[in-house]
Amino acid sequence: MKIAIDAMGGDNAPEAVIIGSIQARDEYNLSLVLCGKEIEIKRILEKNTSNFNNIEIINAEDIISNDDKPVLAIRRKKESSMVKALYAVKEGNADAIVSAGSTGALLSGGTLLIGRIKGIERPAIGSLIPNMSGGFCLLIDSGANVDSKPEFLYDFAIMGDIYLKRVMNIKSPRIALANIGVEKSKGNKLTVETYNMLVNSQLKLNFIGNIEARDILKGEADIVICDGFTGNMILKTMEGTVLEIMKGLKEEIMSSMKTKLGGILIKPALKNFKRKFDYSEHGGAPLLGVKAPVIKAHGSSDAKAIKNAIRQAKICGESNVNELIEESIMRR
Amino acid sequence: MKIAIDAMGGDNAPEAVIIGSIQARDEYNLSLVLCGKEIEIKRILEKNTSNFNNIEIINAEDIISNDDKPVLAIRRKKESSMVKALYAVKEGNADAIVSAGSTGALLSGGTLLIGRIKGIERPAIGSLIPNMSGGFCLLIDSGANVDSKPEFLYDFAIMGDIYLKRVMNIKSPRIALANIGVEKSKGNKLTVETYNMLVNSQLKLNFIGNIEARDILKGEADIVICDGFTGNMILKTMEGTVLEIMKGLKEEIMSSMKTKLGGILIKPALKNFKRKFDYSEHGGAPLLGVKAPVIKAHGSSDAKAIKNAIRQAKICGESNVNELIEESIMRR
Numbered sequence: 001m002k003i004a005i006d007a008m009g010g011d012n013a014p015e016a017v018i019i020g021s022i023q024a025r026d027e028y029n030l031s032l033v034l035c036g037k038e039i040e041i042k043r044i045l046e047k048n049t050s051n052f053n054n055i056e057i058i059n060a061e062d063i064i065s066n067d068d069k070p071v072l073a074i075r076r077k078k079e080s081s082m083v084k085a086l087y088a089v090k091e092g093n094a095d096a097i098v099s100a101g102s103t104g105a106l107l108s109g110g111t112l113l114i115g116r117i118k119g120i121e122r123p124a125i126g127s128l129i130p131n132m133s134g135g136f137c138l139l140i141d142s143g144a145n146v147d148s149k150p151e152f153l154y155d156f157a158i159m160g161d162i163y164l165k166r167v168m169n170i171k172s173p174r175i176a177l178a179n180i181g182v183e184k185s186k187g188n189k190l191t192v193e194t195y196n197m198l199v200n201s202q203l204k205l206n207f208i209g210n211i212e213a214r215d216i217l218k219g220e221a222d223i224v225i226c227d228g229f230t231g232n233m234i235l236k237t238m239e240g241t242v243l244e245i246m247k248g249l250k251e252e253i254m255s256s257m258k259t260k261l262g263g264i265l266i267k268p269a270l271k272n273f274k275r276k277f278d279y280s281e282h283g284g285a286p287l288l289g290v291k292a293p294v295i296k297a298h299g300s301s302d303a304k305a306i307k308n309a310i311r312q313a314k315i316c317g318e319s320n321v322n323e324l325i326e327e328s329i330m331r332r
Numbered sequence: 333m334k335i336a337i338d339a340m341g342g343d344n345a346p347e348a349v350i351i352g353s354i355q356a357r358d359e360y361n362l363s364l365v366l367c368g369k370e371i372e373i374k375r376i377l378e379k380n381t382s383n384f385n386n387i388e389i390i391n392a393e394d395i396i397s398n399d400d401k402p403v404l405a406i407r408r409k410k411e412s413s414m415v416k417a418l419y420a421v422k423e424g425n426a427d428a429i430v431s432a433g434s435t436g437a438l439l440s441g442g443t444l445l446i447g448r449i450k451g452i453e454r455p456a457i458g459s460l461i462p463n464m465s466g467g468f469c470l471l472i473d474s475g476a477n478v479d480s481k482p483e484f485l486y487d488f489a490i491m492g493d494i495y496l497k498r499v500m501n502i503k504s505p506r507i508a509l510a511n512i513g514v515e516k517s518k519g520n521k522l523t524v525e526t527y528n529m530l531v532n533s534q535l536k537l538n539f540i541g542n543i544e545a546r547d548i549l550k551g552e553a554d555i556v557i558c559d560g561f562t563g564n565m566i567l568k569t570m571e572g573t574v575l576e577i578m579k580g581l582k583e584e585i586m587s588s589m590k591t592k593l594g595g596i597l598i599k600p601a602l603k604n605f606k607r608k609f610d611y612s613e614h615g616g617a618p619l620l621g622v623k624a625p626v627i628k629a630h631g632s633s634d635a636k637a638i639k640n641a642i643r644q645a646k647i648c649g650e651s652n653v654n655e656l657i658e659e660s661i662m663r664r
Binding site for chain 1: 463464475478479510512519520521523544545546547548549550559560561562564565566568569570571572573574575576577579580581584585587588590591593594595596597598599600601602604605608
């Protein structure tokens with residue numbers, strides 16, 4: 001398998017991306033197409049590996065930033081590392097793509113250049129949220145489709161189900177609908193109609209009903225489906241709350257000698273706790289519904305996170321996730 | 333001023349509710365109508381105060397629980413403490429109502445029995461969220477209107493503005509729209525249209541634009557407006573995340589002797605930190621848009637939280653919040 005890498009995307013690019021890529025190549029026996037500034041890529045490769053086997057470089061002088069408008073960037077920045085990587089997939093030179101760059105651009109690029117799976121109206125982003133029991137939950141859609149119809153959410157459930165079964169080895173993923181109450185009558189028009197579609201589905205989905213946002217971190221579901229606006233809201237509220245709590249606690253602990261000493265003593269506990277929430281263990285966010293595996297690695301990915309995202313793209317391709325999605329969508 | 337109290341609503345009712353009521357009567361020079369089981373109310377009053385001045389009791393044998401369907405409960409449970417308290421306001425025997433009971437029932441009861449302010453199509457619940465800088469933010473709507481139109485959200489902004497100015501003494505509250513990005517083009521149809529309404533408003537609202545959920549706890553806005561589905565999602569995600577983090581940290585700290593000792597030393601810091609997040613300091617959630625002040629105290633309110641909620645109802649009534657809302661709505 002050959003995977004295209006957006007070598008310039010992400011806060012720690014290109015260094016961390018290229019080092020992670022080398023590790024993935026060596027561990028998983030892969031071919032890679034690194035897209036980005038050739039001179040820089042070569043310099044980092046030379047520093048970090050003794051051989052260039054199975055690594056192709058496609059020069060790309062431009063970079064898409066988070067400030068670029070996604071659709072415009074994909075259309076106009078033809079010389080960017082992300083667009084070059086997307087074209088590598090589109091033209092059959094690579095089987096999958098990994099990028100830690102702009103989520104919006106990757107989403108637009110995946111949809112516009114690689115194209116949707118037959119029958120899928122809206123590709124969606126699935127984010128892996130670590131939970132307190134050491135597992136995780138796939139939140140889908142976490143930002144692609146801000147205005148959604150019940151039919152879209154139903155497709156998100158189907159795609160998430162196949163992804164978790166094939167890529168994450170979960171036998172019968174528990175699928176829940178993000179809602180503001182657990183009763184079937186709760187929520188807005190969208191959730192009430194989606195609930196009914198899922199309950200009446202002919203596909204063998206393990207739909208466990210509605211889930212309140214406060215229960216997601218408890219690990220009560222493996223897949224949580226929602227529209228992209230709600231998903232993004234949940235994700236960013238969690239991120240913000242974790243960040244502010246940790247900052248607030250630290251400030252209080254640093255405010256006296258006694259609590260400072262306590263702070264030093266609990267450090268190993270904090271470290272263990274943080275490891276539980278470490279996104280890099282679980283890899284990146286898949287863009288589901290497009291014809292080839294597209295993995296969005298976290299913007300702040302280190303080499304390990306990139307390596308895991310590449311591994312994810314590999315499993316995704318090898319386990320025929322997209323073919324299975326197309327089959328299921330035809331039967332729905 | 334005379335305030336009707338749902339003496340049986342909330343996890344710690346009737347004891348905490350009645351003790352908080354006595355404290356409010358004594359501190360704020362108020363008249364109260366306590367609605368609930370007369371025998372119990374009298375027993376608790378006798379234990380906690382030497383005089384029954386300015387306290388009227390209306391016997392109510394029934395209780396509305398959180399499991400009751402809100403609209404049905406209001407229509408059928410005529411002998412419940414909440415419905416009796418609502419009727420006390422409806423019939424002019426009281427000027428405002430405080431309840432720690434079912435939010436849904438209080439919302440339905442406020443709208444159906446007390447009635448909407450002229451020009452307001454949808455009353456909304458405003459929740460006070462403490463932030464890390466020691467202040468708070470009014471999240472409106474936090475659950476009343478799951479399917480909303482831009483016009484509703486615009487009214488939420490107007491109501492929140494008046495409420496914070498008059499009841500919380502904030503001169504020019506910063507109003508932000510909950511969204512998944514800060515640019516004006518971000519979000520779904522609802523937020524894009526609401527953004528335009530707020531920018532073009534003739535009223536002197538201090539609209540500061542979109543806010544991402546992760547920035548709410550930083551204290552970047554005094555009022556955050558959104559539809560009730562999104563608001564409830566934000567609120568419950570925050571609650572759940574705080575709870576799970578605290579639980580997770582505790583588990584890690586208790587896992588070794590060294591970290592346990594550290595845990596003992598940081599206790600004062602934890603206590604200070606928790607106080608920052610103490611909802612009871614800020615009082616209850618106002619139901620805005622109905623003809624009389626309706627304050628929903630937190631379900632787990634202790635006496636102090638009840639006392640503060642009653643104080644809030646008093647200020648709300650005395651500062652003519654509802655008259656000012658009616659005036660503004662006519663000018664919008």
